Amino acid sequence: MRAGEKDWRARAAATVVWRDGCPRLAALNPQARTTGLSVHMRLADARALVPDLVTADGEPEADRKLIEALAGWCDRYTPWVAVDPLGSALAEEDATQVCSAGGFGGDAGLLLDVTGCGHLYGKEEAGERTLLADLVERLARHDFTCRAAMADTAGAAWALARYGEKQADLFCPRNGQRDALAPLPVDGLRLDPPILETFLKLGLRRIGDLYPLPRAPLSRRFGEQPLTRLDQMLGRVDEPIEPRRPPPAFRSRISFAEPIGRSEDIAAATSRLLAALCKQFEQASVGARKLEVALYRVDGSVDRTAIGTSRPNRDNPKLMKLFEDRLGELDPGFGVELMILSAPEVEEWTGAQDHLPETGTPAKSSWHEDGTIDLADRLAIRLGVENVTRLMPHDSHLPDRVQTNAPLATPVQAGAWARIAAMKGTRPTRLLQKPEPIDVTALLPDDPPRQFQWHRHTHRIVSVEGPERVADEWWRPRPGGRLMPANIVPPVRDYYRVEDNDGGRFWLFRDGSLNTAKWYLHGFCA
């Protein structure tokens, strides 16, 4: 598939990339293929064959981005969209290892698993045919030439899209792939080039030629690949499509006859989608942890935005409130023709039952009953999840490790803080994130401090409490990743609570052994 200028259509054209020390063809249009050119051919050889070949510099990175964007656009049909691994491999360095994906059209491809998606367009097979036609037509509107085929298996669709001769063949009816594929060239089997070459030499030109061959000699001669590919194509072996984005279990979509653009309309549509999705959640007894709304714009581009919640949620008004901030960031462009709301992350519902009066009194220790969690979600959307936290206690000797910031969903045991506070001595009300080095005067090296200097101000110490000795935790790995050697005495800190002549109370500590001791200010006491 390739968007191009008009005069490319009529003449042989190719893109050129520099590879293996000379310019080579990277992608060809159908006219170029009929003249006998092939991918990886040197540009000099190609010019000898087709003197008026139109060439352009290949941009593998731009091609990759384009195919990614197209894959995003295809999410409108199904969440199971994958970029064809063979097609994308062509843009890479060792592309010679990949089979020559020839036939009609270009090399890059998309695989869509539309199982169960056809019903949006009609009943049974008719719906699937309409879906296929709709896909081709919409892509053509955006000036893409594409060939789309539909079959029971990814392999069959791949071969049909590239080598199917007649337009009518491109839709392969259910269980019809054996007959439909028989007349296609073996290139359609997605084989490695050496195997393909041998096949051609042996006169195995059509896929149908392989059907009557005994399997054992075939695998002995060529390895597993031809049989695996054949089985995948005929549906004897499962070939899963690895989707580009993990497909959400829950989604709802709404398409508009007339493109919409006003933010009120988008909000109203989001609210309707949310209502439908919340009903799905309720049936499946789950709640959303993450929701994503995608706008499919008329120009073929997609804009997405997501919200996260700190607990499984299916409360329509609350989720809508979270979306309200985000919807403003979305750009409807020239108009939105389709919106899809999906829930990439869901969790088992832990909250209260819907539409039922409270019965009994469940443990209300958590924040879930009051509005705190919802408040936290609102704050996190604007300020970032890392900035909305709760304080988590840790059993540790080191004062800086006792308190950590934890995400909201983490439960804090009741009374854990009181227990920790009761175990230790008096602690400062503020703890410096990084202890500040200070100059301390003491009578003797292991005497309590007499005065200290911090920020060019001398604090004369009037009274002292301490020391409280805190030993380093030798069982924890050092920052370098190694444990402390057993024969070394772990460093200790001697903490003092001091009061200066101004009434200020500070928390100081002496670090290291007496001779090389350094003093630090670590906190401010009440």
Added chain:
Amino acid sequence: MPVISPKDVAPPASRPPTSKLSAGLREQVRRLERAHTAQRAGRSAVPLDLPEIDALLPDGGLLAGALHEIEAGPAPSGRVAPHDGAALGFAAAILGRFTPGTILWCRQPSGVFDAPPYAPALAAWFDPARLLMVTTRREEDLFWAMEEGLRTPGIAAVLGETRAADSTAGRRLSLAAEKNGVPALLLRPQPAPPQSVCTTRWRVASAPSPKVAGIEMLGAARWQVELRRNRFGTPSCEEMPSWLLEWNDEAHHLAVVSQARPGSAGAGWRERLAG
């Protein structure tokens, strides 16, 4: 270095008895203010359990639906202290009076010397598991987060640590607090210009702890607390009533230390320091 000393103002130790007329006017103004406040929803005052202070506060305690400001005051020597451990302790003591529910604590980290509140100490006043900590970079985000918190049911109190003095934000906070009956506290690490619409404004400085002759041990923490603004409250005989509070860390008890000369708070220890 800015030197701010509230003690330079001579304490009105013996104010002459106010004239009958002015007393009548005062009473009238108070009644008007009361009538105004009675219309507001969610009015309830939480006593601090300090009889001397509660007597002056409206309805005998801190109004729940109101904005209160606590600023760290200068040290007795007049030097502006680089820390506000005492003011934070006083704020935590106030927060501990408001139960149950979540306490929303919003702060702007101050770069390299950032010293966040330390939960093992806060546990003396309330369970730190009740805290929802929010850090913001911009002050408008901080005020927004506080307002959101005030509007949320289940929030017991909202505290914001900031140096910013934005009178519009203060008015908004005050209105949101009044509407929802949730107290909003502003904790300022340094004295701020008096312009906000707070109901009470406190200035807290750490004071020397009690000394026992011959022992160099650190006694209970003491704070010099000054009530600089007391809207709707009972007028005091002083311009700015001031108390010396003592926090007993073992008994978890806050009490007013009776001084030799009530009304001239802190004179005692000032003399001792000078001598």
